[in-house]
Amino acid sequence: MQFRKRSASGRRRRWLLLGGVIGILTLSLAACASDDSANDAPGTSRTIQNKGSDTLLNVALAWAEAYREVDPSVTIAVTGGGSGTGIAALINGTVDLANASREIKEDEIAAAEQNGVEPVETVVAIDALAVIVNPANPVDQLTIDQLADIFTGRITNWQDLGGNDAPIILVSRESNSGTHVYFLEEVVRKGDSDNTDIFAAKTLMMPSSVGITSEVGRNPNAIGYDGLGYVTEDEKIIAIARTAADPFVLPSVETSDDGSYPLARNLYTYTAGEPTGAIAEYLDWILGPEGQQIVADLGFVPISQE
Incomplete structure (x- = not known):
């Protein structure tokens, strides 16, 4: 081939x-x-x-x-x-x-x-994939391991992450989206080709980036992901670390270009x-x-x- x-x-x-x-x-x-x-x-x-x-x-x-x-x-x-x-x-x-x-x-x-x-x-x-929550959410940073646990349904309450005592509402792109595939492989499965984890059954699958930003903007308990260029003032961007021992980094042109932001992609x-x-x-x-x-x-x- x-x-x-x-x-x-x-x-x-x-x-x-x-x-x-x-x-x-x-x-x-x-x-x-x-x-x-x-x-x-x-x-x-x-x-x-x-x-x-x-x-x-x-x-x-x-x-x-x-x-x-x-x-x-x-x-x-x-x-x-x-x-x-x-x-x-x-x-x-x-x-x-x-x-x-x-x-x-x-x-x-x-x-x-x-x-x-x-x-x-x-x-x-190059695209920086931003993890976004509602501005009312007090959570500011997450590791890749925490994100994997969130989107597989192993963590279901924001209180477990230092947030409010409220259920976590998961928002994702649909499976025909390359962004969905990237997030599944690099976040949900943490880059491990042998990992077979999938999105939790309760995840809201959206047909577009607009659907994700709309849900996150109106729902204080929602979490989703989107290209950095789509993020608006109605969402808060979460700083991401590869592991708990690594620095938490916000997506930007600079951090995507220098490789310090974990969720940058071609x-x-x-x-x-x-x-x-x-x-x-x-x-x-x-x-x-x-x-x-x-x-x-x-x-x-x-x-x-x-």
């Missing part, structure tokens, strides 16, 4: 796309009178279909909006739905770019190869084979100064310009 990770122009391709909408949001940006699509010939309109991670959605929409000024001949259709949805669309040949907040799985690579598709990975950003875009033409030009722009400034403006961590 072969799988290529792409590096263009000598630069590492790291980036994250931000999402937080309920259901599937589509933006089609067209500035050319021609109705021709998927055509790389000069002077004709070209269409790029971009689908996947809701974490990356807001950034993807902002990229598409800004790129209209760079190349008006390119139409970029941006759709969310989750990392798994985007990768499935790439496997089926219905999108050009699949956004993901997790790495592609081995079974997805195998399915793609059976369809004659060779997935090529481009890291487009975000990805996948293409069917090495990108060429309009798709390659668009990815190069995303990884350049203009595209990465949008990343920073939306609260995510831009890649280093090497």
